[in-house]
Amino acid sequence: MKLEPRYALGWSGMADAYITLAAHGGMPPTQAMPKAKAAALKAIELDPLLAEAHTSLAGVEMAYDWDCAAAEKEYSRAIELNANYATAHHWYSHCLVIMGRFPEGIGEIQQAHELDPLSMTINDFWALALYYSRDYAQAVAQFRAMADLDPSARSAASYGLVDVYEQQGDYAHALEAWRNMSLSSGKAQDAAALASAYASAGPGGYWKKRIELAQQQRSTPPLDLAKLYARQGNRDGAMALLHRAYQERSAWLNFMGCEPAFDTLRADFRFRKLAREVGVS
Structure with a gap:
């Protein structure tokens, strides 16, 4: 940007980079997202008709401001400007799913897939959207299709399958997905330890070991740990x-508003209060 400070697409790309860093643990959101918003606004200032810029701003409004109503306006504007921009459809799908509008959200991610069928992030969120909508059979089918499409995505697909099977209490298939994931992650000992814990102590042993393994990974986000605690039945731990x-x-x-793992928490006043704070029900 130092070489071409008036390049709007460059500012949008910078915003997206900061959003990605915040979303995937590369940089604290409180540091990355204000930078992302400033870059997105600069891109819009330079080129108000740039779909990418409106998509970038919407990404910040959705994932940091927790304002899906504002984000939806920006996503709609982006798609109006360029209906062939796959990322706009992809991220808009996130927004719709967060708001519980699952048929619309799945429609948007399918549109993104039509535009960019080889994108693993799009394939992954298609499966996740189905999971959030409680269509577990189709979520499994989509994760498997993703693994078949790109062998390098098998670990991510297996992780998604673990999530779906755990949510259903299908420990046999969850352990199978763990074993498949360990083939590419080099952590066969973790899969074996989890299987042993389940064999010796049933679901209680499974969840004790599962949480222990997750805690050993210092990069495990608190939101992911909260899902495990909720499935274990530890409401206080999940809420913390x-x-x-x-x-x-x-x-x-x-996404706490649509995450199936948190269905057991929805009657808890602490959960309802927090959900309101982040703009979901």
């Missing part, structure tokens, strides 16, 4: 981790 994710301004926190 959700509050930690709130304090860290997690880019994924507003």
Whole structure:
């Protein structure tokens, strides 16, 4: 940007880079997202008709401001400007799913897939959108299709399958997905330890070991740990981790409203209060 400070697409790309860093643990959201918003606004200032710029701004409004209503306006504007921009459809799908508008969200991610069928992030979120909508059979099918499409994505697909199977209490298939994931991650001992814990102590042993393994990975986000605690039945532990994710301004926190793992928490006044804070119900 020092060489071409009036290059709007460059500013949008910078915004997207900061959003990605915040979303995937490369930089604290409180540091990355204000930079992303400033870059997105600069891009719009330089070129108000640039779809990428409006998509970038919407990404910040959705994932950091937790304002899906504002984000939806920007996504709609981006698609109006360039209906062939796959990222606009992809991220708009996130927004719709967060708001619980699953048929529309799945429609948008399918549109993104038509535009960019080889994108693993698009294939992955298609499966996740199905999972969030509680269509577990189709989520499994999409994760498997993703693994078949690109062997390098098998680990990510297996991780997604673990999530779906754990949510259903299908430990046999969850362990199978763990074993498949370990083939590419080099952590066969973790899969074996989890299988042993389940064999010796049933679901209680599974969750104790599962949480222990997740905690050993210092990069595991508090939101992901909260899901495990919720599935284990530890409501207080799950809520403490959700509050930690709130304090860290997690880019994924507003998915708490549609995350099946948190269905057991929805009657808890602490959960309802936090959900209102991040703009979901």
